[in-house]
Amino acid sequence: MLTFLGYAMVASFMTLTMTKRMTALVALMVVPIVFGFLxxxxxxxxxMMMDGLVKLAPTAAMLFFGIIYFCIMTDAGCSIRSFDWWSSSRRVIRSRSSSAPPCLVPWSLSTATVRQHT
Known part of the structure; x- marks a missing residue:
């Protein structure tokens, strides 16, 4: 039962935020309270809320930073469309083996390239 409620909570959080019915911060507060009552x-x-705030505050801060960062980058015109991820990913995977060390240099170069374009 608790597993089902956990998956349902994550699915409802994602649905509410992706359909823009709630902002992420409001959904992070409201959805767990509703499922706690359920x-x-x-x-x-x-x-439980006070224990959760103490234990999960760093994670919430990172999520908040990520949301704010990508909102600012999108508003500034730095969207993911400015770099062709799919073709570069296919090129790196075809040219290198599937092990981590040979793929590290091309991925870091692609990251540096994206960083230069933003």
Missing amino acids: AGAGGQIGE
Whole structure:
């Protein structure tokens, strides 16, 4: 039951944010509270929220930074369309073996190239 609720919570969070019915920050607050009540932990939600804030604050801060960073980059005109990821990925995979060390240099060069274009 808890596994199903966990997957349903992630799916509802993704659906709400991707369909733009809620912002990511509001969905991160509302969705766990709703699913906490559905799981039957209504009286303990406040204590669980405080424990969760202490334990997951760094992860939430990284998610918030990622959202803000990519929103600013998109508004500045630095979108993913400025670099052809698919053709360069196919080229690197065809030219190198599947092990990590031979692929490291081409991937780092492609990253540096993208960084120069932004």
